[in-house]
Amino acid sequence: MNDADVSKQIQQMVRFIRQEAEEKANEISVSAEEEFNIEKLQLVEAEKKKIRQEYERKEKQVEVRRKIEYSMQLNASRIKVLQAQDDVVNSMKDAAAKELLNVSHDHHVYRKLLKELIVQSLLRLKEPAVLLRCRKEDLNHVEHVVHSAKEEYADKAKVHAPEIVVDSIYLPAAPSHHNAHGPFCSGGIVLASRDGKIVFENSLDARLDVVFRKKLPEIRKQLFGQVAV
Template identity: 50%
Template sequence: AAAREGGAARRGARAARGSFPPIPAARRPIAARKRAGAAGLLAPEGRAPPPPRGKGAPRTPQRARAAIMEDAEVQRQILQMTQFIKQEAEEKASEIMVAAEEEFNIEKLQMVESEKQRIRREFERKEAQIESRKRIEHSTKVNQARLRVLRAREECIRAAIGAAHATLATITADQAKYSQLLVSLTAQAMTKVAEPAMQVRCRRADLALVEAAAPKAAAQYARAAGCAPPSVVVNTEAFLPAAAAPGFEGESCAGGVVVASMDGKIVCANTLDERLAVAHDTNLPVIRKRLFGE
């Protein structure tokens, strides 16, 4: 305590005198000595303090050259950094362009392929439509040709029937042959009717020939059937149509007879026209083969 009081008294006296003696460097704190040395205020013992540095220091040629070299180095480093950044940017841009071009080519190929497929499907659809239309047209033409052939064949057969029908007039022109034919036709019709009493109808022009042929036909029927001759009556009230005149399109009869029972329930038409129709229906395949080679 006494020492502390003495130290305080000495500091008070110094403060009264207005000055403090400098503290030797060796007795200064370590941190203070470091700060002083860094600021250039403290020189080692026996050495001169270093020359001042900074703005206030004098600029020597060596320092000027060092400063110029430092500026050149800085500019060189900046240029290298700039070139490096520019090169990196160019490489990145090139990579982006290459990637974009690849994506563009891929997208373009996909679009082209998609459009090709669409065009191919459209072409196949139209081709199928055209083929279907061709088949339909071909089938239509074939059917039309077949119908024309059938019509032509029918017309040919009809012409043959017309020619055969025209020849029937020559049969009735020969009275002797036609009389024998009337006997056969009447007997055949009686066989179909097979009644004990029958009536015979004929054309008005054939009345005399039929009246003469009826008894002969009854006797022929009786011999073939092994029975008594039937009672035969020639109908003189209802005659068959006359032969067709040129240009006439109504009902006609080329000749022959119609035999029926007395009550008219059983009828057998055995005229030349009916016989020609039966021959046509029966022999139609033969007629077609003869005419068309089928």
């Protein structure tokens, strides 16, 4: 083989190597492009997922805040309704308390009431000796009925007539413009055992409180009905 043949064969080998290299380079380039596209797609999808998750998180936060705000507004409305209802009920009780002041104006009727209150209190206490407290302005009325009251109690309870001592300390007077915010009593009596361990408050104001507590559900139903708040 002469020099020309050797040179020709070398050139063929070079072309073949170059072609192989180009094909391999092209294959590497295509493979790299594919890997790049796959990785890019994965990154894009991952970012999309993060964005969706962030959006869902913020959407849930907004929904929670909306529910909290709605609940707060609903509770505020309920409180306003209940407060308005309480104001109405309390105004009724205040009106009733003012009417109590008129009870003692009719002496005949009031003395009869005082006697009934004393008898009722004696029946509750069932003590042989008691201490009776009343308003200073009611002292004359009480002294007028106390004997007949204890005799009536003795007859009803089938016991000896008890000893009733009228206390020298009096219940507060009726409310007035001069003492609008101090303690007051609209009438009635308070009875206690002589040792003071048992006390039965039978003043008109105490009876009004008892009636209102007992009748409050009925009062609310009549005033407001079955109001859902």
